[in-house]
Amino acid sequence: MRFEVTVLGSNSATPVYNRNPTAQLLNCNEKYYLIDCGEGAQQQLIRYGFKASKIDHIFISHLHGDHYFGLIGLLSSMHLNGRAKPLKLFCPEPLKEILELQFKHSETVLRYPIEYTFTNGHHPELLFENADLTVHTIILSHRIPCTGFRFDQKKRLRKLQIAKLEEAGLDIAYYPMLKRGLDINLPDGRIFLNADYSIDSDRPRSYCYCSDTIFTESYFPSIKDCDTLYHESTFMHDMLDRANQTFHTTTLQAAEAAKINNAKRLIIGHYSSRYKALQPLLDEARTVFENTELAIEGSKYTI
């Protein structure tokens, strides 16, 4: 099952050096989950060949503009392009008023429903669940209420070896039991061990997204043992004071968060506009956590 994230925006605060404000597109089993939506996210979706119509779930971490100013444009374009199916929007509650005020003054009555789920900035919760994954909030510590998101794939059923089963002549009525990992004892005495006729599904993977936060242990339980951790890394570590003042983290802190919490891989992003070259941020993070990568717009990261 496909489980990969594409970076659409990698810069903090303002667009610069051809870098855009934060947005990411998660593809889980060919369903699109948009995570944050900075200005220009819809242009970035087009640039990298993603159909916005395939997005049914949008997650907004907080109401600093570099994480949501592109949302109203994306929602409007979905409307103008004839969308009818519902869109699930997970966000801080005031975003509803912000969107509705703008629809009101443009006299726009959306052709599709937006189904809001409001995040709370106080305690982690299960936000969403379907056959493919669960999404929990991560309570970050920023200047305004801010939640990250943890996406956990669900364990899939075992994959059947159909050709072998057909040769052995097992009735297909028993297939679901094999998929669930059971052995089959037929009334005629034949035994079908599921290990002989099915293959275990892939290990479920997890992706944690920490958009904007100061370095604090309080959110560590929520990001434990994930496969890929995206963690903001606004500054190099010599700017630690500035990071603390602005409730952001440094490269070394992002790397520490990955290390302490046993992440398999770290992606850093949300770069301050003071950094044109990004290699120094990567080099610094790798001194603490080797398996670190830069968030680069248009790049796809398999989780």
Added chain:
Amino acid sequence: MRFEVTVLGSNSATPVYNRNPTAQLLNCNEKYYLIDCGEGAQQQLIRYGFKASKIDHIFISHLHGDHYFGLIGLLSSMHLNGRAKPLKLFCPEPLKEILELQFKHSETVLRYPIEYTFTNGHHPELLFENADLTVHTIILSHRIPCTGFRFDQKKRLRKLQIAKLEEAGLDIAYYPMLKRGLDINLPDGRIFLNADYSIDSDRPRSYCYCSDTIFTESYFPSIKDCDTLYHESTFMHDMLDRANQTFHTTTLQAAEAAKINNAKRLIIGHYSSRYKALQPLLDEARTVFENTELAIEGSKYTI
């Protein structure tokens, strides 16, 4: 004096084919006037090498998102980049509430004042005036209140031929009189004809911007005799019914507006997303008004 407009966004409704929603930057005597501000306008400013800090006046025609969704991001970036000088914003009144609601929820207290002037959708008025130009509204007819803008350069003073004057030994106290076109009769009997010592300034030019409108004579008086008319031309003329339904104009109507009102040049833009190739729109408009050009992003049009 420089008087030129750069197209930052040329598409209607939604971004597509690498075309962005509407925004234009007018440079009059090295002062920047931003006209509409669709999503991504700040990225476009960067792309084409314009400093947003030089923009002191912004004009928003109406509250359809493709004309203003980029404004909140631009204003936020100005704040984050340390702007202190006031910004004059000419717009429909509800935009103030839309902006303030977003600043409130991001807990942003702008470091610079926004000085609002609200447009009215009912009658043309003088909106702004400085040493270089006047700006009047053009009352367009769209689905919601919508004003275009007419920028008229002011006639400048005559340019003195300093070397010649110094050789003739005229006291500089008389220079302002010559600049204003007066002749000088000195007490000693010498006569300085201003035609001998000064050159007339350039003819003042005018630029009219008609963002979104149905074709109607009601706004014609406001666009009479301009040097360059930008007129939306959302559709080819075979889509006239659709243009009328959506309160937009066709290529032929834009060309008629230019012809009837004696424009020297026409720029068409605000293209429907149904047109990937634009040459057919240009060809059609030129059947009625030869001196027509396409609005192309990044292109600069000297007025």
